[in-house]
Amino acid sequence: GQQLNQSPQSMFIQEGEDVSMNCTSSSIFNTWLWYKQDPGEGPVLLIALYKAGELTSNGRLTAQFGITRKDSFLNISASIPSDVGIYFCAGIYGGSQGNLIFGKGTKLSVKP
Amino acid sequence: NAGVTQTPKFQVLKTGQSMTLQCAQDMNHNSMYWYRQDPGMGLRLIYYSASEGTTDKGEVPNGYNVSRLNKREFSLRLESAAPSQTSVYFCATRGRAQGGYTFGSGTRLTVV
Numbered sequence: 062g063q064q065l066n067q068s069p070q071s072m073f074i075q076e077g078e079d080v081s082m083n084c085t086s087s088s089i090f091n092t093w094l095w096y097k098q099d100p101g102e103g104p105v106l107l108i109a110l111y112k113a114g115e116l117t118s119n120g121r122l123t124a125q126f127g128i129t130r131k132d133s134f135l136n137i138s139a140s141i142p143s144d145v146g147i148y149f150c151a152g153i154y155g156g157s158q159g160n161l162i163f164g165k166g167t168k169l170s171v172k173p
Numbered sequence: 174n175a176g177v178t179q180t181p182k183f184q185v186l187k188t189g190q191s192m193t194l195q196c197a198q199d200m201n202h203n204s205m206y207w208y209r210q211d212p213g214m215g216l217r218l219i220y221y222s223a224s225e226g227t228t229d230k231g232e233v234p235n236g237y238n239v240s241r242l243n244k245r246e247f248s249l250r251l252e253s254a255a256p257s258q259t260s261v262y263f264c265a266t267r268g269r270a271q272g273g274y275t276f277g278s279g280t281r282l283t284v285v
Binding site for chain 2: 067094101102103104105106109149151160161162163164165166
């Protein structure tokens, strides 16, 4: 079945640094989504991408839908302590149902 | 405006006990989903319901049953709980066909 390979698994960065993470797959997806999960909470949608090549920003976050439709990346600029959490990529595949599958997450820790 | 509400938030069961996890949404969405989240595994789809009256298996359905009671409510039942079902369970809904999913805050289940 479809699988998403998300990297890195975890990262420690200094406050103010830029962060980059990505997801790749051997399968084609119709939509790419990026979520953030804080401890004890459910995932919250950060950015949704609907077209190959699309580049979308949400504040300090920027994400792109790869041209091949098999990958996506998320960048966070000028990281701050509240960026700590787990970031998940997710892809929607298939026709009318369009089910969602998740990467295994990137755990972000920021050194103050 | 609660969005997606899950109950209970925490539960401890003994092996062999049964219970039902409840999910209700006030977003008027057709599609509802149950995921489980385990360390290092990301979120995996258990069951979903594309619309009222329909349910389908996801990636890991064994040991679970679901009921789409009406448009608002989608419940997940464990008939005979096993330690392997210790996990965090998330309910989610989706509006537009290729839109992002909205998640509840989760139910943390421990089976001893």
